[in-house]
Amino acid sequence: MVNPVIALKWLEGADQALGLPQYETPGAAGADLRANFAVDQRDGVILQPGARVLVPTGLALEIPQGFEVQIRPRSGLALKHGITLPNSPGTIDSDYRGPLGVIVQNGGDTAFEITHSMRIAQMVVAPVVQGQFVLADDLTDTDRGAGGFGSTGVA
Helix, strand or coil, X not given: CCCCCCEEEECCCCCHHHCCCECCCCCCCXXXXXXXXXXXXCCCEEECCCCEEEEEEEEEEECCCCEEEEXXXXXXXXXXXXXXXXXXXXXXXXXXXXXXXXXXXXXXXXXXXXXXXXXXXXXXEEECCCCCCCCCCCCCCCCCCCXXXXXXXXX
């Protein structure tokens, strides 16, 4: 198995004392990302129910070609507080070099405080396969056909 090297760069004003993303257990698939607010925002942010916010991580990435980084929610935040990522999984392409931010949404029914250094999401490194798209006059038949959106049952 290939373990690609992901180069990380601290952005100006980032709190480098928070450390780099890390895997919390030997079997973890995702490395935790922390909220890394600018100095004048280190008090954090209150996220009202239904609201969303772009949370900075203080990092930029260089991902090897042939890989992507997926940004996923943390299950504990989702279960206990309704905190999720509306575009989950978010995709970071290998040619993107800008700031890494996480779109966080409060799906709960009470306000939630995102504090500086809080673990807000996890990132998973995954291989990418680019498909070749071709126009076809017909598609092969299957038992399922065009059935979708619950057509195979709900249980």
